[in-house]
Amino acid sequence: KPRVDPEVKKFYPVNGPLNIKVMSMAFLIENSDSPVIWRGPMKMGAVRQFLGDTIWGDLDYLICDLPPGTSDETLDILQLIPKENVIIVSTPQEVALMDARKTIKMAQIMKRNILGIIENMSGYKCPKCGEFIEIFGSGRCEKAAKDFSIQLLGKIPFEVEVGVQSDRGIPFVIKYSNYDSAKAFKEIVIIVSTPQEVALMDARKTIKMAQIMKRNILGIIENMSGYKCPKCGEFIEIFGSGRCEKAAKDFSIQLLGKIPFEVEVGVQSDRGIPFVIKYS
Incomplete structure (x- = not known):
């Protein structure tokens, strides 16, 4: 405290x-x-x-770590600190870039200096076969940088240990300084991570808020629960496991299911095509 x-x-x-x-x-x-x-x-x-x-x-x-898009918090910070520098962080999906592009535009309208954009979780190397897979696609952060005339600061690949160590409060760039993501962190001089335990903290708050407001909660769904390497078939729990089950148990709600990560889900969603129909 x-x-x-x-x-x-x-x-x-x-x-x-x-x-x-x-x-x-x-x-x-x-x-x-x-x-x-x-x-x-x-x-x-x-x-x-x-x-x-x-x-x-x-x-x-x-450093002010802010939610995606043009939220109240982002607008407040831009108004309260007139001479700040802005760094945009986005994963490569088109839907994620929509929020990032709005943030860039807002910062430019408010005449703030944008240092550039960082592509987080830009690819994943299978630990079994070594195949590098662009699980969220590629090229969209480069396009945003070009469209808004800002710099692409770097690309940070997805590595499981980033989330694990971040959840433990241990700086990844120190513990695993030889990893590709740690090198990318150092190159762009900023630490970026997306630990799944932190994501569950927000989900748990939402559950608690709904319960306080006496709303009926049908249950919780674990999205991106694992990933099957398309080359070797190995199934990897890239974000860990068990946390959604624990949240369901802690709040006495139902775990409705687990949805594994598949690249084509994002591809078809970006195109506006229901994935469950095209790849049923």
């Missing part, structure tokens, strides 16, 4: 690995399942407090 200074009515951020100072709503809620049911003005008040009432001390950089 952040330490509060009662005299000045301000608080100190939490110190993380490598003396990285962190401030988050996650430190202020009762537990990791508690949702924050706030509208825009309350969110903006919290953002202002994080920026103005936190005793940051001397910083090399202040």
